[in-house]
Amino acid sequence: MALDSCTTRVVDADRVTAVRERMPQSEDLIDTADVFGLLSDPNRLRLLVALLDGELCVCDLAAVTGQSESAVSHALRLLRAHRIVAARRSGRMAYYRLEDPHVRMLLDVALAHTEHTEALHPERDGNT
Template sequence: MSNHADIVAAEGTAPRDRVVEDAAEVFGLLGDPSRLRLLLALRGGERAVGELAADAGLSESAASHALALLRAHRVVASRRDGRRVLTRLDDPHVRDVLDLALAHAGHVAMTHPEHHEHPEHAADGRAGGGR
């Protein structure tokens, strides 16, 4: 992923292709509801894989697989504590994006409630379309 200097240099001009590709990669990682639920659970701090899996409604195997992908992209970091593996958010920019996404979703829900009534936004069976 690009560093902050790349983004600042790109302001006011068309971003370089690599910056755009890196940003799309971040959105791709965050675009999966299971990974997003794991990341949201990590906003409160370091957590064990089993706790994260339970909060996200995933098996431990599925949670571990998703966390491995997020680790590979340096979004989260893990450490051993005895027999447990604890995971935390490792990128403050991702925390900011999560906070903005939640604020945006709340704004859309308040100003456009019909948006959440559309069938494609309720496909996973959760109230509010998984938001």
């Protein structure tokens, strides 16, 4: 028998019930998965890490991340649509910042995790 299979359907019925009761609604889980999907792109993640120090305009974000202004603008539109970043206009310039402290916290925790762990990458190495 494999390590990840059970011989019974439910071992701890009370705990299963408690977890089911606190499980977010499907729509909320889908929205959360969308956020993680946006964060899964290294180029968008570079933009967000650049914004950890405060707001920047599109041209400065392009210079910092090594992306074209067009690619940066496209990524920022996606991030803004999901309320991950916010924009402030000053004349013809748009300055972007992280939307709220939750985004910063999520990035801080994810970056700390990768800095303090050595990840195994079976999806990259072909190992299972």
